[in-house]
Structure formats: C-alpha cells, structure tokens
Amino acid sequence: MSGLAVGLTGFAALLGLMAIRVPIGVAMLAVGIGGYALQTGTAPLLAFLKTSAYYQFSTYSLSVIPLFVLMGEFAMKAGMSRALYHTAAAFLGHRRGGLAMASVGGCAAFGAICGSSLATAATMGRVALPEMERHGYGGALATGSLAAGGTLGILIPPSVILVLYALMAEQSIPQMFVAAIVPGILAAGGYMLAIAVFVARYPGEGPAGPRTTWAEKAASLRRTWSPLAIFALIIGGMYRGWFTPTEAAAIGSFGTGALAILHGGMRLKGIAECLRGTALTSGMIFLILLGAETFNAFLAQTRTPVMLADAIAGLALSPLAVLLAMLALYLVLGCVMDSLSMLLLTIPIFYPIVGALDFGMPREDTLIWFGILAVVVVEVGLITPPVGMNVFVINALAKDVPMAETFRGVLPFLASDILRIAILIAFPALTLGLGRMLA
DSSP states (O other): OOHHHHHHHHHHHHHHHHHTTOOHHHHHHHHHHHHHHHHHOHHHHHHHHHHHHHHHHTOGGGGHHHHHHHHHHHHHHTTHHHHHHHHHHHHHTTSTTHHHHHHHHHHHHHHHHHOOHHHHHHHHHHHHHHHHHHTTOOHHHHHHHHHHHHGGGGTSSSOHHHHHHHHHTTOOHHHHHHHHHHHHHHHHHHHHHHHHHHHHHOGGGSOOOOOOOHHHHHHHHHTTHHHHHHHHHHHHHHHTTSSOHHHHHHHHHHHHHHHHHHTSOOOHHHHHHHHHHHHHHHHHHHHHHHHHHHHHHHHHHHTHHHHHHHHHHHTTOOHHHHHHHHHHHHHHHTTTSOHHHHHHHHHHHHHHHHHHSOOSSOHHHHHHHHHHHHHHHHHHHTTSTTTOHHHHHHHHHSTTSOHHHHHHHHHHHHHHHHHHHHHHHHOTHHHHHHHHHHO
C-alpha cells in the first residue's frame, strides 16, 4: 500500500472513531500511534513518544493558553457579561431587534475578555435570553442571535485559537490579535445588520423596548470601563512591546481575578472552581495538541502532506482557487468537527502550501491573512448543522424553543458570514491594514 493510501486510510479511521463519539484527542492519538507503528515499527514509535510530549509541553510559549483560559474563567465570575449586555441594551434596546443587537454587542465585548465561543454563548445566553423573552422576542431571533454572537469569542482577541494558530504557523501572536480586530468588528456589524433585516421582514419577532435616558446610558458605561481597560492593556501592551503574550495573559488573569473578587463577590470556593475549570479545559486542549502532533507525525511518515501539496501544484490552479478549496473544506469539516480539532488537524498540512502561494504580499502577511480567514470559516461551523455547537448550547438554555426554530434563526447570520468571508478574501487590507498602520 502506498504512503498516500496509508495516510488516507488513517483519515478514514479518524473520522470513523469520531463518528462513534471517541474524543478527538484520543482518536488522533490512537490513529497516530497505530499508523506510526505500522510505518516504522514499535521501537521508533516509543522513541518518538518518549521525547515528543516533553519537548512539546515544555515550550514556554504554551503557558499563554492556561493563562488566557483562567482569564475567561475569572471574567465569568466577575459578572462582566451582565454589565456589558445591559450597556449595549441601554444604547440599542429602544430599536426593533435592539435587544438581539445588544446580545451581539455584549458577546463581542465579552469575547474580548473570555476568548471562548462556547463560554461566551452560554454566559451571555443566561443573561440575555430572559430579557428577550420578557420583552416578547421570538424564539428564532433570540436564540439565533446569541448562537451567532457567541462565535465572536474565538475571533475577537485574545483568543486561544488565534494563539494556537500563531504557534503552529510560527507567526507573531500580537500581530494575529491585531489582524483579528477589524474582521471581528465586521462580524458584529454584519450580525446587527442581519437582525435589522430580519425584524424588518418579521416585526413581531423583535419589538422595540423602552428608551433610556442619557444619564442611564452614562451610568451603564461606567460599569464597563474595567473590562474595556483590560482588553486595551492586553492588546496594546503586547503590540507595543511592553510585555510578552504570556505576561499579557498573566496581567489579564490578575486583573479579571481582582474584578471577580471586588465586584463579582468571588471567594475561595469560586477561585477553586476557576482553577479547576482552567485545568480541565487546558488538559483537554493539551491532549488534542498531543494527539494532533502524533497524528501529524504519522502523516509525515507517509509523506501524505508532501504528496497532496505536489498534487495541488500539479493541477496548475490559481492561488485563489487553492485558497477557496481549503476554505470550502473547512466549511464541510465544520459540520462534523469542533473548531479546535479542525485547525490542529489541518494547519500543519495547509500552512506550508499557503505560504508557498503568491498572493502578491509577503509570506508572513499571507499566513496571517489565511489564519484569520480560517478562524472565520471555522467560526461559521459553530452554527451550521448537524453539529453547530453554539446552537446546541443556546437551545439547551431556551428549553421551550424547538431546535429547528433555533437553526432557522441562525440562517440570516450564516448569510452575513458568507458575505463577510467574500469581503475578507477580496480585500486582504481589511485584515492586514491595522497592523501595518500600527507598525
């Protein structure tokens, strides 16, 4: 059997294990170990396993992941989601669909502190769903806006997925964060426009709420200065070179932890819960990292990535066609895989190919642009059937809303996502321009 056939068989085995609900990290580790042993024998496999885990997890740069995860845990305890949502509602709630727009705005702001889409969706859902239900919002708009808004958690920096992409593609974490800001703003704006179109077509789905006074708006703003200050300090400090990404994550964790104690009422039990949640999430991420490393080492033994790259080059496709094919694959994989696993599985194969393509810009710019596009497309997978993890999270909170209605509610946001992807592909300066201005 040729190396390519062995590699493709490994992919099929991986998908089969995932289909029977084996955790993705365990599935990649099992297929990687089995395939590596078949290719090289037991002794080389043991030599690889003996050193791979140590060298991978002793890397200082990976310490940024548990710190950002801890920051998100503290942010949930600090009550930031409620303050951010009510501030957005104070400015937008008097419009038709305004509370749904406030949900998107609150998700964008909370995602800047949390960095997790599922956590953003779940936390904002607990705050916003009762308010929208109380004001007579339809189930489709209420749940759809929160499921879509939650996806901003992995795009708005700081984001664990952006950190992992930067480490795997050997790019600057601060530059990845800055490159995500404009696409994140476009996403939030596009979602709000989708809500406006939806309520124009179905006015009863999102009735207007009472108008707030300017004094009430100012009071709500004063309650949100702390999370916004933390976000500005982290991103600005990293980009200006005041501290490293790991130091920025430590500062952000300390700041959100202090806010959780002072304003959120967190005590020793809450701190223990945050540490436990951080350990569980970080352990899950590191297991997936180890599985991806082992699986990709098996693929390297089969030379599957090299042969696929040569096959793509032999097709004489334009760089844009290759890029579109990769993004289309992400859309398909997003229907059956979670975002983290998808990127860890594909980036080692894709980024050398993308880096060799000529898009009329430096290689580093190409890889940053591709990374943002990949995260955006992966983000779409969080609200597409049949998996749509954000949809399941929000629907579980809204027990009286049928799943079909929630999926109907995300359709306008999917249309907005497709339009945004097309714009980001057509105009790379939207992704790279802010970084160039600040350089």
